Amino acid sequence: MKSIGPRYRSAVILAALLILLVGLPGYVPSSSYAIILITNILMYVVMAESWTIFSGPTGYISLAPAAFFGVGVYASAILGDVLPLPLVILIGGIAAFILAFLVGSATLRLKGMYFTMFTFGLVELVRNLVHWWEVNITGTVGRLIASEDPLTVFYSMVAIFLAVLFASYLMGRSRFGLALQSIGESEEAAAHSGVNVNRVKAVTFGVSAFFMGLTGATMCWRWSYIDPTTAFNIQYSFMPVLMAIFGGMGHPYGPVIGAAVFSLLEEVLTTKFPYYYMLTFGLIMIIVIIFLPHGLEGAIERWRKAGSRRGAVEVPYDVGKT
Amino acid sequence: MMVHVLDIAIGGLLTGGIFALIAVGFGLQYGVARVLNIAHGEFIMLGAFCAWTLFTKAGITPLFSMLLCGPFFFFVGFVIYRVLYSPLRTFSESPAVFEGNSMLASFGLLFVVQNIGLIIWGAPVKGYTYLAFPINILGAVFSANRIVTLIVSVILGSAFYLFLVSTRTGKAIRAAAQDAGAAELMGVRINRVLALCFGLGAMMAVLGGLLLSMTSIMLTPVMGMPYTLIAIIVVVLGGLGNIKGSFIGGFILGYVGYVVSSVQPGLSMVAYYAIFLFLLLVRRMGLLGK
Amino acid sequence: MNLLEIEGLSKYFGGLAAAADVDLHVGKGEIVGLIGPNGAGKTTVFNLVSGALVPDSGKVTFKGKSIAGLKPYEIAKMGIARTFQSVKVFSKMSVLNNVLLGYLFGGSKQIALTDSARRETEEVLAFVGLKELKETRAQDLILANQKRLEVARALATRPDLLLLDEVMAGLTPTEVGLSMELVRKIREKGVTVFMIEHVMKAIMSICDRIIVLHHGEKIAEGTPQEIVQNRTVVEVYLGE
Numbered sequence: 080m081k082s083i084g085p086r087y088r089s090a091v092i093l094a095a096l097l098i099l100l101v102g103l104p105g106y107v108p109s110s111s112y113a114i115i116l117i118t119n120i121l122m123y124v125v126m127a128e129s130w131t132i133f134s135g136p137t138g139y140i141s142l143a144p145a146a147f148f149g150v151g152v153y154a155s156a157i158l159g160d161v162l163p164l165p166l167v168i169l170i171g172g173i174a175a176f177i178l179a180f181l182v183g184s185a186t187l188r189l190k191g192m193y194f195t196m197f198t199f200g201l202v203e204l205v206r207n208l209v210h211w212w213e214v215n216i217t218g219t220v221g222r223l224i225a226s227e228d229p230l231t232v233f234y235s236m237v238a239i240f241l242a243v244l245f246a247s248y249l250m251g252r253s254r255f256g257l258a259l260q261s262i263g264e265s266e267e268a269a270a271h272s273g274v275n276v277n278r279v280k281a282v283t284f285g286v287s288a289f290f291m292g293l294t295g296a297t298m299c300w301r302w303s304y305i306d307p308t309t310a311f312n313i314q315y316s317f318m319p320v321l322m323a324i325f326g327g328m329g330h331p332y333g334p335v336i337g338a339a340v341f342s343l344l345e346e347v348l349t350t351k352f353p354y355y356y357m358l359t360f361g362l363i364m365i366i367v368i369i370f371l372p373h374g375l376e377g378a379i380e381r382w383r384k385a386g387s388r389r390g391a392v393e394v395p396y397d398v399g400k401t
Numbered sequence: 402m403m404v405h406v407l408d409i410a411i412g413g414l415l416t417g418g419i420f421a422l423i424a425v426g427f428g429l430q431y432g433v434a435r436v437l438n439i440a441h442g443e444f445i446m447l448g449a450f451c452a453w454t455l456f457t458k459a460g461i462t463p464l465f466s467m468l469l470c471g472p473f474f475f476f477v478g479f480v481i482y483r484v485l486y487s488p489l490r491t492f493s494e495s496p497a498v499f500e501g502n503s504m505l506a507s508f509g510l511l512f513v514v515q516n517i518g519l520i521i522w523g524a525p526v527k528g529y530t531y532l533a534f535p536i537n538i539l540g541a542v543f544s545a546n547r548i549v550t551l552i553v554s555v556i557l558g559s560a561f562y563l564f565l566v567s568t569r570t571g572k573a574i575r576a577a578a579q580d581a582g583a584a585e586l587m588g589v590r591i592n593r594v595l596a597l598c599f600g601l602g603a604m605m606a607v608l609g610g611l612l613l614s615m616t617s618i619m620l621t622p623v624m625g626m627p628y629t630l631i632a633i634i635v636v637v638l639g640g641l642g643n644i645k646g647s648f649i650g651g652f653i654l655g656y657v658g659y660v661v662s663s664v665q666p667g668l669s670m671v672a673y674y675a676i677f678l679f680l681l682l683v684r685r686m687g688l689l690g691k
Numbered sequence: 692m693n694l695l696e697i698e699g700l701s702k703y704f705g706g707l708a709a710a711a712d713v714d715l716h717v718g719k720g721e722i723v724g725l726i727g728p729n730g731a732g733k734t735t736v737f738n739l740v741s742g743a744l745v746p747d748s749g750k751v752t753f754k755g756k757s758i759a760g761l762k763p764y765e766i767a768k769m770g771i772a773r774t775f776q777s778v779k780v781f782s783k784m785s786v787l788n789n790v791l792l793g794y795l796f797g798g799s800k801q802i803a804l805t806d807s808a809r810r811e812t813e814e815v816l817a818f819v820g821l822k823e824l825k826e827t828r829a830q831d832l833i834l835a836n837q838k839r840l841e842v843a844r845a846l847a848t849r850p851d852l853l854l855l856d857e858v859m860a861g862l863t864p865t866e867v868g869l870s871m872e873l874v875r876k877i878r879e880k881g882v883t884v885f886m887i888e889h890v891m892k893a894i895m896s897i898c899d900r901i902i903v904l905h906h907g908e909k910i911a912e913g914t915p916q917e918i919v920q921n922r923t924v925v926e927v928y929l930g931e
Binding site: 189192200203317320321369 | 439485493501502506510520626671674
């Protein structure tokens, strides 16, 4: 039986974090910079964590987060006047799940690189489709929406953050999570042991997209105008991937740290060097890939094990499986 | 009716020529160097903007710019491979890991190059006209610049094909495409050859972008990505590692694009994707090559 | 009716016949050996039975039902389990979790991940002799134990037929002996065994019947004594 120590520690940290988050609005005005900043950080945390739920164990690199996020944004924008907010957000998540499940069922049977190529294009594809639809059917490109109170958005993101952590935790300890892990190690052996590999992959991809859709549907309410280009922006694919890889994908907290670091960095850079920040992030991605392929977490592992005889990095997930 | 068919027959060819060129470049990078360079479209963008700058600021015609930009960006590509991908190749635990990591590094490169484009040229859309007079071919009318791009694409494609087939370096490239490890054992200086392929791929992207800019399209720093996707689809269509296939695939996709654009503009990307999906699904059943 | 019936089974790669018109059967309770020189098509036959490959022609019948073309997980749930020539354990998972996976997913009914499931899995580990190593990471085991682990994982799926692909390759003579014991124990438990092997001593002493393949075709079949005296078989092996 594993020691309770580290898990108890994580639970305590999480509880403290939650108290801070929920209590924060009591100390600062609801439209303050702090609330908005933390909402943004939570957005990236959820995106990075959801991405890791799928790409971590399976090793398939998905570049589609922006597509799922955008689907959520549009679901919210289209249904927001008609249905209550929580339902609209849920629909955004479900729409993203369905899209991901279909794409996954079709493309996850193939070599990882084909999957990656297809997900890379999915963002452009959906953007094109929505744009065409707006030009030819709706008549106007883009739409105005009534923004919601920042506090509502904040609390929604806290709830989604909790949900994704919970989902991640459940997956780690469930039968499904065991199957997922085995697929990451050896698909062939898993299949011969009775695991319906394609379905597990597609469902996991769907679950990961679900949370991205929820996030998009929620964040939509911070803007007053959306159009295909802002909703389906490839940056929403790039940032979660960068954050997850930087933070390390071995444990749920890796992407959280990566997301926190980079959202803060983004805040600083967009105010000081608005024309250079994507350049900086691109360079950081390149440097991370070359020098820290297992992320910060992997580097810390390596440093900790530097003294031991075995020396090899024991990181559960490997980026870059094809 | 005849004119309509001719219009499609030639129009598709014109679109296809550029697609073929950029696909071959991409195919070299992925098929041989095993780098899924999703920043490929950004080099196309660079080529287009270089042509714009040289033409509008210095009066240098795009065709002449090709002679300047081609070698320069070949060199840039060569260096990028040596600095970025070569160390990755050395330190990656397996070819599969390398493919994933090099793809991610390219993702980073995408943002670097795109941002550089934004800094140098700014977001507002640009364009220029060159050889824009109409030419009448058996009743179908096309802009002269588009016909020139087709001719140049075919010349470049053929020149490259000859290079692959008859020179020593070309043979080394073909060997490396089959099996880099074996080629190395046979005495091929593999690092040099792979860097060469990457450089050539970058060069072809830049030349493709140059040609593209001639056809009076709108230039913006974010124009690259759709072309990367087209290159990916063409290479999958033609067969990974198959240079001739990429060339022919480019023309096929060009035809599809031209036809769809004439009927329903704005849906060409969707059409390309439908083809992509179809290919992937059919491939699963083992009907097409590798 | 035999547990496994194969009729006219063929598989081509390009122009090469990996398996050519193979007929064979495995009866319930038997230990049947499959031998032949390298490249004879033995693993191909296993792949065709387990669902890893789809036959180009021929029939594969298991417990009276046709299984050709079914997916590996469907075939596994029907009662065929296998090990692999190059050991495919789940490296970074514990020994217990490796086998637990087989236990949870190998049957036709869904089983939840509970402590009782873990206890059942430990029984399987005890059967193959890996109980003390249950928390060890699979990649940290020696080869002989990794092979044992693959067998345990396969057994955890409660199969009627177990396909062993060169389970004794790379083992020391002592380890081979232990392995042979395990195979006998497996048969005593009621699991039919179909095994590919190059270690002749093992094949000859534990198999009831042996099938010989060469260039994808079956060239001989019979008891160990009959096979040893078969001129074609001897030529094929000496000629290699």
